[in-house]
Amino acid sequence: MTMMVDPEGSIKAYAPAGGEVDDEVDTDIGRGDPPRRGREAWPDLARRKPLRRHARLFAIRSPISTRSRWILTTLSVAVPLVAWYVLSASEIVSPTFLPSPLKVWAAGLDMAQSGSLATDTWASVQRVLIGFGLAVAVSVPLGILMGSFQAGQSFLEPVIGLLRYLPASAFIPLLLIWLGIGEPSKVAILLIGTVFFNTLMTADAVRLVPGALIDVSYTLGARRGEVLRKVVVPHALPGMLDAMRVNAAAAWNFVVVAELINSESGLGYRITRAGRFLQTDKIFAVLVVIGVIGLTMDIVLRVARDRVGKWVA
Amino acid sequence: MSAEALELVGVGKDFRRRGTLVRALEGIDLRIDRRSFVCVVGASGSGKSTLLSLVAGLSRPTTGTVRLDGRPVTGPGPDRGLVFQSGAVYPWRTVERNVAFGLELLPISRAERARRVGWYLDETGLTPLRHALPKQLSGGQRQRVAIARALACEPEVLLLDEPFGALDVQTKEDMQLLIRRIWRDTRTTVLMVTHDVEEAVFLGQRVVVLASDPGRIAADIDVDLPDDRDLTVKRAPEFIAVRGRIEDLVRTYHRGQVARASA
Numbered sequence: 001m002t003m004m005v006d007p008e009g010s011i012k013a014y015a016p017a018g019g020e021v022d023d024e025v026d027t028d029i030g031r032g033d034p035p036r037r038g039r040e041a042w043p044d045l046a047r048r049k050p051l052r053r054h055a056r057l058f059a060i061r062s063p064i065s066t067r068s069r070w071i072l073t074t075l076s077v078a079v080p081l082v083a084w085y086v087l088s089a090s091e092i093v094s095p096t097f098l099p100s101p102l103k104v105w106a107a108g109l110d111m112a113q114s115g116s117l118a119t120d121t122w123a124s125v126q127r128v129l130i131g132f133g134l135a136v137a138v139s140v141p142l143g144i145l146m147g148s149f150q151a152g153q154s155f156l157e158p159v160i161g162l163l164r165y166l167p168a169s170a171f172i173p174l175l176l177i178w179l180g181i182g183e184p185s186k187v188a189i190l191l192i193g194t195v196f197f198n199t200l201m202t203a204d205a206v207r208l209v210p211g212a213l214i215d216v217s218y219t220l221g222a223r224r225g226e227v228l229r230k231v232v233v234p235h236a237l238p239g240m241l242d243a244m245r246v247n248a249a250a251a252w253n254f255v256v257v258a259e260l261i262n263s264e265s266g267l268g269y270r271i272t273r274a275g276r277f278l279q280t281d282k283i284f285a286v287l288v289v290i291g292v293i294g295l296t297m298d299i300v301l302r303v304a305r306d307r308v309g310k311w312v313a
Numbered sequence: 314m315s316a317e318a319l320e321l322v323g324v325g326k327d328f329r330r331r332g333t334l335v336r337a338l339e340g341i342d343l344r345i346d347r348r349s350f351v352c353v354v355g356a357s358g359s360g361k362s363t364l365l366s367l368v369a370g371l372s373r374p375t376t377g378t379v380r381l382d383g384r385p386v387t388g389p390g391p392d393r394g395l396v397f398q399s400g401a402v403y404p405w406r407t408v409e410r411n412v413a414f415g416l417e418l419l420p421i422s423r424a425e426r427a428r429r430v431g432w433y434l435d436e437t438g439l440t441p442l443r444h445a446l447p448k449q450l451s452g453g454q455r456q457r458v459a460i461a462r463a464l465a466c467e468p469e470v471l472l473l474d475e476p477f478g479a480l481d482v483q484t485k486e487d488m489q490l491l492i493r494r495i496w497r498d499t500r501t502t503v504l505m506v507t508h509d510v511e512e513a514v515f516l517g518q519r520v521v522v523l524a525s526d527p528g529r530i531a532a533d534i535d536v537d538l539p540d541d542r543d544l545t546v547k548r549a550p551e552f553i554a555v556r557g558r559i560e561d562l563v564r565t566y567h568r569g570q571v572a573r574a575s576a
Contacts, residue, residue, distance in 0.1 A: 212397050212401040213401050213403065215366075215369075215401075216395060216397065218388075218389035219370075219390070219394060219395040220394070220414055220415035220418070220463070220466055221391035221418050221419070221466060222414075230417075231403070234405050235404070310446070311404045311405040311446050311448060312404070
């Protein structure tokens with residue numbers, strides 16, 4: 001086969017149409033200094049001084065060695081602990097205000113042995129499970145509705161957008177009047193505190209489902225319900241779990257607040273009670289337990305999210 | 314039953330963009346024979362993709378009708394498989410489960426489904442990757458998944474919307490050969506939109522040129538090359554002649570639009 005490229009054709013194709021010939025076309029490319037047409041009077045563009053190299057540790061997004069990572073992680077826990085120990089041992093702060101780590105450990109052990117710690121922890125965890133569970137059960141369908149249908153968005157967004165700015169703790173007096181001082185009012189605070197945010201964040205996750213994915217599913221024969229079930233929900237699931245992780249932390253905060261008000265059990269209740277008798281060592285012990293449980297919850301949800309979201313690039 | 318698989322009669326499409334009416338397509342009359350391979354080329358903004366989404370049923374024409382086997386198209390369905398430039402594969406599904414998506418919606422047995430999925434994986438060369446997730450695939454491999462997934466529903470018409478536009482030249486040529494082989498093996502009708510004239514001439518038996526603003530048919534050119542083509546045909550004088558003719562047309566109609574926009 002000959003390589004006859006029609007010379008006329010290819011040249012004609014690139015020549016400008018008659019009458020539009022541009023006289024300014026530069027024909028000097030590659031011959032001597034480049035012309036600076038219209039830019040002769042410009043000074044040379046200012047340059048910055050060459051940059052000093054940063055240490056690896058302070059370069060943005062640059063990975064650091066495993067050793068440095070472990071050292072920093074250890075310090076992150078050790079520095080506050082040591083500071084606490086030094087402050088209390090030197091008695092710069094009175095032991096009534098700041099008990100030593102050892103005293104806190106002993107108080108914790110004492111509560112654990114008497115069984116009150118387990119009872120209180122379970123009471124608080126149970127409230128979170130019920131209150132936040134209800135919030136999830138309500139907010140996930142609402143979020144899917146808002147993220148998938150413009151009608152749902154128009155109907156729900158204004159009211160939920162407003163309600164989320166009302167602080168849950170401001171509802172406490174009202175809830176006590178409506179629901180009394182028992183469990184329902186505490187669960188309701190958790191629900192109010194998390195349901196609106198979780199709805200909006202779920203809706204955001206649903207809105208991130210690419211339109212092309214939905215369109216292509218219809219061309220493969222899927223009907224509306226199947227698109228929701230087999231495309232929208234699986235794609236949004238990791239995002240929904242992210243939302244739950246954030247809001248579970250909020251729920252854990254709210255349960256302690258709710259129990260400070262009026263209760264007979266729970267970690268928040270234990271703190272209030274210990275405060276009444278100036279038992280700061282007990283308060284500290286409970287705070288540590290609250291932190292550890294919160295962290296555990298976060299890790300469990302993060303592991304779940306990473307498993308569900310294995311496919312996320 | 315007529316020889317036409319697909320028929321567009323007086324099809325027009327208007328969009329409302331910030332209060333002003335934009336005419337994307339106007340007076341499109343197009344007949345596409347069963348088992349033929351037709352390419353649509355045109356500069357960007359000529360309404361190529363709009364045309365395809367009308368045929369797919371993802372949007373409705375403002376005027377005129379689209380008919381498949383004589384029945385008007387009223388919505389999307391598995392008789393018109395669509396492949397996007399982006400591929401739009403399901404990122405949480407493995408390759409084989411992507412291909413199985415359409416079949417999972419049908420009342421067929423597991424074994425039947427597996428057999429069909431296996432055939433299309435084989436045809437598109439994806440069998441070794443059947444358990445891989447899309448994030449582990451290259452752009453070309455992802456397009457293979459999208460093509461296999463559409464084909465598994467055995468569509469009357471396969472609609473390709475610039476499917477190789479984002480691929481490098483070598484991968485693109487592999488994919489062109491693949492799509493020719495699929496067309497030969499499955500005997501499905503193919504309607505493909507592209508801005509790459511060489512690709513259109515290499516693949517199509519017919520090339521439809523769209524003019525821009527509003528999108529309308531400027532030319533409809535038969536490609537007189539044997540149906541049995543390989544890549545060397547791209548160097549044949551006949552190929553170069555047709556290609557040059559179509560490129561000139563595309564350029565003319567594109568320039569017309571640019572001149573009007575700047576006036």
